[in-house]
Structures are given as C-alpha cells and as structure tokens.
Amino acid sequence: MLAVTVTIDMPEQTPPPLRKLLSQLRSRRWFADTGMRGFAHRQRMQQMGLRRQDVMERPIIGIINTWSDLSPCHAHLRERAEAVKRGVLMAGGFPMELPAMSLGEVMVKPTTMLYRNFLAMEVEELLRSHPIDGVVLLAGCDKTTPGTLMGAISMGIPLLFCAAGPMLNDRLVKDGVTRQIGAGTHTRMFWDDYQAGAIDEAQWVALEARMTRSPGTCNTMGTASTMTSLVEALGLALPGSTSIPAMDAAHPRMATDCGERIVGMVWEDLTPQRLLTRGAFLNAAALQMALGGSTNAAVHLIAMARRAGVAFALNDLDAMGRRVPVLANLFPSGAGLMEDFHFAGGVPAMMRRIEAALSLGELTVTGRTLGENIASAEVLDDEVIRPLHRPVSANGALAVLRGNLAPEGAVMKASAADPRFFRHRGRALVFDSPGEMNLACADPALDVDENTVLVLRNGGPVGAPGMPEWGNLPIPKKLLARGVRDMVRVSDARMSGTHYGTCILHVSPESAVGGPLALVRSGDEIALDLEARSLTLCVSDDELDRRRAAWQPPARPVTRGYTRLHQEHVTQAHEGCDLDFLQGPATTPEPFIY
Numbered sequence: 001m002l003a004v005t006v007t008i009d010m011p012e013q014t015p016p017p018l019r020k021l022l023s024q025l026r027s028r029r030w031f032a033d034t035g036m037r038g039f040a041h042r043q044r045m046q047q048m049g050l051r052r053q054d055v056m057e058r059p060i061i062g063i064i065n066t067w068s069d070l071s072p073c074h075a076h077l078r079e080r081a082e083a084v085k086r087g088v089l090m091a092g093g094f095p096m097e098l099p100a101m102s103l104g105e106v107m108v109k110p111t112t113m114l115y116r117n118f119l120a121m122e123v124e125e126l127l128r129s130h131p132i133d134g135v136v137l138l139a140g141c142d143k144t145t146p147g148t149l150m151g152a153i154s155m156g157i158p159l160l161f162c163a164a165g166p167m168l169n170d171r172l173v174k175d176g177v178t179r180q181i182g183a184g185t186h187t188r189m190f191w192d193d194y195q196a197g198a199i200d201e202a203q204w205v206a207l208e209a210r211m212t213r214s215p216g217t218c219n220t221m222g223t224a225s226t227m228t229s230l231v232e233a234l235g236l237a238l239p240g241s242t243s244i245p246a247m248d249a250a251h252p253r254m255a256t257d258c259g260e261r262i263v264g265m266v267w268e269d270l271t272p273q274r275l276l277t278r279g280a281f282l283n284a285a286a287l288q289m290a291l292g293g294s295t296n297a298a299v300h301l302i303a304m305a306r307r308a309g310v311a312f313a314l315n316d317l318d319a320m321g322r323r324v325p326v327l328a329n330l331f332p333s334g335a336g337l338m339e340d341f342h343f344a345g346g347v348p349a350m351m352r353r354i355e356a357a358l359s360l361g362e363l364t365v366t367g368r369t370l371g372e373n374i375a376s377a378e379v380l381d382d383e384v385i386r387p388l389h390r391p392v393s394a395n396g397a398l399a400v401l402r403g404n405l406a407p408e409g410a411v412m413k414a415s416a417a418d419p420r421f422f423r424h425r426g427r428a429l430v431f432d433s434p435g436e437m438n439l440a441c442a443d444p445a446l447d448v449d450e451n452t453v454l455v456l457r458n459g460g461p462v463g464a465p466g467m468p469e470w471g472n473l474p475i476p477k478k479l480l481a482r483g484v485r486d487m488v489r490v491s492d493a494r495m496s497g498t499h500y501g502t503c504i505l506h507v508s509p510e511s512a513v514g515g516p517l518a519l520v521r522s523g524d525e526i527a528l529d530l531e532a533r534s535l536t537l538c539v540s541d542d543e544l545d546r547r548r549a550a551w552q553p554p555a556r557p558v559t560r561g562y563t564r565l566h567q568e569h570v571t572q573a574h575e576g577c578d579l580d581f582l583q584g585p586a587t588t589p590e591p592f593i594y
Helices: 036-047 052-056 077-090 112-129 144-155 185-196 201-210 223-233 250-268 278-291 297-308 314-323 338-343 346-353 370-374 434-441 541-550 561-569
Strands: 060-065 094-099 134-139 159-163 170-174 177-181 399-403 406-412 423-431 453-456 489-491 503-505 525-529 534-537
Touching: 036 052, 060 077, 060 112, 060 250, 077 094, 077 134, 077 250, 112 144, 112 561, 134 144, 134 250, 144 159, 144 223, 144 297, 159 223, 159 250, 185 201, 223 278, 223 297, 223 346, 278 297, 278 314, 278 346, 297 314, 314 399, 314 406, 346 370, 423 434, 434 453, 453 525
Parallel strands: 060 094, 060 134, 134 159, 399 534, 423 453, 453 489, 489 503
Antiparallel strands: 170 177, 399 406, 406 503, 423 525, 525 534
C-alpha cells in the first residue's frame, strides 16, 4: 500500500506561458539569412514546391517517424504522420517528416537494445543538423520510445511524444470458455503448453495466425506500453494519449492534436529541460509500480534521466516498489489487456488513483501541471484499475536485489513471480550461451529439478553484445511435462516485458566484464531473499578470489562498425546502458552555417 504521502504545494494556476518571437526561432538561422547561404536554403525549399513564406514565417516542426515495412508495431505510422502534419498546419507551423531507424522488436537481430543508442544518436543528429524548431516523435515499439526520447532530450528543443498505440485484443474459445489473448505473454504460455503436449500442432498454427490482429504494439503491459505510459507520466505526451489502441479512430485524432500542440510548445519555449525534473522521474517510477510495468524500465528510465542531468537510480525504483502496489490488472501480472486499460481510464485514471505518491506540481507538455491534467480523471473499471485496498499484488512490480552476486544490483519483477520462490536456495545450473542452454533444456536426461537455479551469463550489454531478452530462461522440457511452470532463473540479460516468472535480471556488473556472475559454477548454491533484497552466491570469499584470478574475458568476435563502438563505450545496466560519451546534459554547439 501507499505508505508515504507526498505533500505538494499546488499553485492556484499555471503561470502564463512564455512567448517566443519569430526572430528567435532556431530555423531562422537557416532561412532568414540575407547572404548567399540563406538564399540557397530558401531556394532548395522552393525547389520542392514550397512557398517562401512557408519557411520564413512559420516554426518548422520535425516529425521523427520510425515507420518501417519490417516493424508491424509501426505499420500505421505513415498515416499518423499525415495526421500530425494536419495539426501542425492548422496551428500555423510547417511540418517536415524525417525517417529514423525503426527497430521493430521481433525482427531486428541480435537485439533492438544494441541499437537503442544508435537510434538516440540518429534522432539527436537529425534534429541538430536540420532547421527544426520543435519535434513530434512517432514511436512506441520497445526501444523506439527511449531511443527517440534520449536523442530529443539531448537536443533540447520542444518535443512531444505520439505513441503508436497497442494492437487489438483477440479471443480464444476453448471448452466453452472465452478468454482474452494478446501478444507476447500468451506466446510464451502457449509455447510451454505446446512443448508439454497440452496443445497440438494444428492449434499452435492457428494461434500463430490470429493472436496479433492489427498493427500496434504488444497489448500486454510489456515494455512498449510500460515505456509509453511512463512518457505520459514524465509529462512528455498528451494526457490519455498513450493507451489509445492503434486502430481506434481516436488515434489519428490524437496525432492531429500532437501536431497542433507542438506549435504552441515552440512559441512557449517549452523544452524538455523545463519538464524533466527529479519529481517527474519519481512520478514515472510510481506509475511503473502501479502498472506492474516491465523490468526494462529500470534501464531506460535511468538512461533518460542521465541524458536530462537528473539524479535517478535503481534505489529510487526499489523504494517506490515498496510503497506503491500493483493496481493494473493486466498481463503479465494480471488478467486484462491494453484495450481494457484504455476503457478503464488509462494513465490519467491510474495516476489519479495513486496521486498521494505523485509530485503533482510538475509542468507537462500541455503547459499545465500534472495535477491539473488529472484533476478530472476517474477510474471507469475497478477490476482493471484496482483500488488501493485491493491490489493485484502488494509485492511490488520491481525489486532491486544486491549481494555478492550482484554488487551493483539486479532486478526482479516480483508481481509476475511465484511467491513460493521469494525466499529460496538452490544449486546452480550454469550456461554460457542460449544455444547451449536450449539444447540442454530439451534433454530429458538433464540433471535438474524445480529447486534448481538456472543461470545464464554472457547476456549483458558488452557480452551478448547488446543485452538481449534472454532472461526468461526456458523451463526444461522434462519439468514442463510434470507441470512445472516457474523456477528461479538468474542472468545478466534482460527479459521481455510481456514475460513472467521468477527471473532475476540485469545482474551488474555483467559476466563479460568480470562481474561475479562469471565466477558461478554448476553445483554452487544461490540464495534469494526478496524481502531482504538479497542475492547471494554461497561460496567463500577465498574461493571466489581464486576463481577471479583464473578468469579470462570472453572473446569479442565483432571488430568493426557500430557494434564495436557499442562494446567499447556502453555503460552497465545499473547506469542505463547508454554510451558513456552521450550521458549528461552538456549541450553540443549549434552547427556552423557559413
């Protein structure tokens, strides 16, 4: 339950917005120049059929679009860009669409997380190198939300996030019982059933064709919906916008609203530096817990906070996890899907429910405070957004564990784990790669039982490389056949926000850089104590010192390109997995126009 109340001194009304002059627009450096260079800039715009006054008398609004033919979650963003443009034009701005790396979660290999920072760099440089006064970010699939935002935050011009929205729900009728099914969580559930022989091949193939019924992001409270919701809590998206289903008629209307509002934000000089305070990030942390959100938020929120120069760390998330219970009855912690959440009132309703834990005076993209934005919100379905006295889980959405196995921390989604493992000690079974692990877990002779602690290493930001979603280690097939559906699993990798189980993730520092996970051997005992927030390798310090002295770092087969840059400069999980030279609020000088 909410154990601590934050008292907020609310202003009687939001202060009047600033008003920027036309001559102060950033784009004027390109288009108002009276020399040959300004002539050339205006000339090239007119080459495309634009009028001189279009770029001389209006703010230029960039639309960063992460659409791609290989990103099903973003398949509709071409059309949404047109809706944004309508809003920009109606408000007196001029829209310019800029394509960026799409990062479709399922198709991009080895992992989209490897390229999150690449996208952030691309967005920052696209905005810096072009005559852009403000930007609407069209994104939503897992890494595109933090990636686009990290780049736009570092750029520092007014930004507004337009979420891609979740896909539509599906229904499954079996034995006369109708149940909702969606992407991600149910895929793992049905795969386990298929492996155990509970469903046949024909049923498996039929599910493949129907579970994802429309464009849009995963419709569970996975990483996509977690991160877009947290953006709304940070004050960077319009109230109620992030839960609108992608194919709902309200979605293009919302996109038009985004285009209209960003023009006002430019005139008000409403930059991310004015919005992103420590209070805003604590608001996001509170919402993360109430939603039962993805563990991936731990990495992305820290990275975004560091870009903004805000002090925010794993301990802040853990402290909020102890205060705010899980209230969203959504997969994987509950039973509903994102359509249900939207119809129940979405993020504004949830934030109204937990407002005692929020800093309500934080300024948002509306030009009003968070408290003003949610003042009239109401919960329309108490089964989907539970009251505080009847949470989905009082154990917290995210816990940070520490100990000799994770000196800089590891994270666990307690609300999606079996409570019988909250205090557990078992012998380790260690794997060095997913291939080795998957082969072993398919072996009916594998020496394993439900008390074994499965360990996977070399899955971190440097080792994999890119920290892929390997952390939902598979239950060995022999145990699935016996009905086992959860066991303790430990790795330095991440886990999809749609997955579930007693998975301890983001062990930091990772094994590939010599973290303690590199020293674990099969047969060692590992102890987990959720209440004590401890993760312990039950091996003496002397023995660990001997193993450490003999340890050799694994080979890095990639020697060129962006992956090499990533491995040489990526920070560890507890630091946000950003590139070290991109962290911090230091500004880059505006490009020289000669």
